Amino acid sequence: MPRPVYITRTASFLPHAPLDNEAMEPALGLVGGKPSRARRIVLRSNGIKSRHYVLDPATGEPSYSNAQLTAEAVRGLTDEGFDLDGIQVLATGTTIPDQLAPNHAVMVHGELGLPVCEAVSTAGICLSGTAALKYAYLAVKAGEADAAVATGSEVSSLLLRAQNFEAETEHKLNELAERPEIAFEKDFLRWMLSDGAGAVLLQDRPRSEGPSLRIDWLELFSYAHELPACMYAGAHKDAKGHLKGWLRHKPETLRHDSVLAIKQDVKLLNENVVTYTLSKPLQALMAKRGLRAAELDWFLPHMSSEYFREPIGQCLDEIGLPIPAERWFTNLTEKGNTGSASPYIMLDELFRSGRLKAGERLLMFVPESGRFSSGFIHLTVV
DSSP: OOOOOOOEEEEEEOOOOOOOOOHHHHHHHHHHHOOOSHHHHHHHOOOOOOEESOOOOTOOSBBBHHHHHHHHHHHHTTTTBBBBGOOOOEEEEEEOOOOSSHHHHHHHHHHHSSSOEEEEEEEESTTHHHHHHHHHHHHHTTOOOSSSEEEEEOOOOOHSSSGGGGHHHHTTTTHHOOHHHHHHHHHHHHBBBBEEEEEEEEESOOOSSSEEEEEEEEEEEOOTTSSSOEEEEEEEEOTTSEEEEEEGGGGHHHHHHHHTTTEEEEHHHHHHHHIIIIIIIHHHHHHHHHGGGGGGGGEEEOOOOOGHHHHHHHHHEEEETOOOOGOOOOOOHHBBBBBGGGGHHHHHHHHHHOOOOOTTEEEEEEETTTTEEEEEEEEEEE
């Protein structure tokens, strides 16, 4: 018989001191020795004021791998009531792990030095951390585990450094001058993404002291059958909009192109992200789960940019789920957009704030623009 599942502990880890907007480009480097023309435009739109990078401020080299960053977040779950040796399932999600193989979960397991456990890694972009959470949730719900840990983590800064764009700038300088929209799309994400990791502990009973969050349900949606890829890495779009993975490229192409950089089709994003990650799936959930705005005390949207705050609010009003702005909680402006880690980092801050009251209900919204998918998590404070 299915068991109840509770989030009993949360943790997050953000490397080094936060960087303000003026410190970003010195940390990542100048592409072609010139300041970015897109930086101020993107930052003005996304509203992010500070973020964290694994890059050492003195050397510019990474202080943490993705696995090490994730392990630090997991260690934050320990207290006098829980020891990491009790983890039976470790489910991790990340956009770009440290290597293609072995998978991210076993590398984190190795960093932690835990006893034997089940280690599973989920792939994707922002939604990968939520998919990991669902795996851990189902393991506890089915009685396969009494204690499971789920994580989301990102080390985006390594891909955003200027050195990853230098070869392309030299090779395609004329093309970029003639078509500035290409330069913008490839520069856009440099000012959007940052590093961080978060973790939650799932158990079959609430903790004896302090709050816990009962997971009432968790649903994932994909609309990949209706729209092409919007955000991608390790690939290029051909003339027809189809992705060509890096293994299909000739060696000389890889040398002169940022095929391993993260790219975003900004036009496709702005035109479709709210409809396909919020409006369509949430209307389905309203019918299935009987969601009512009056019954939701907290709304936690993972927003990549403050630019989407107003469209999200308008969408909620239009579909009949008008959640007042005072019930929203997000820490995007201070913690940055950490992709799959953002929902964890956001939930951790609220969980530790002392603001949650027994009986309150939370709705988390996690969109992904990779190929337009999203996740929704409904929680109750106990």
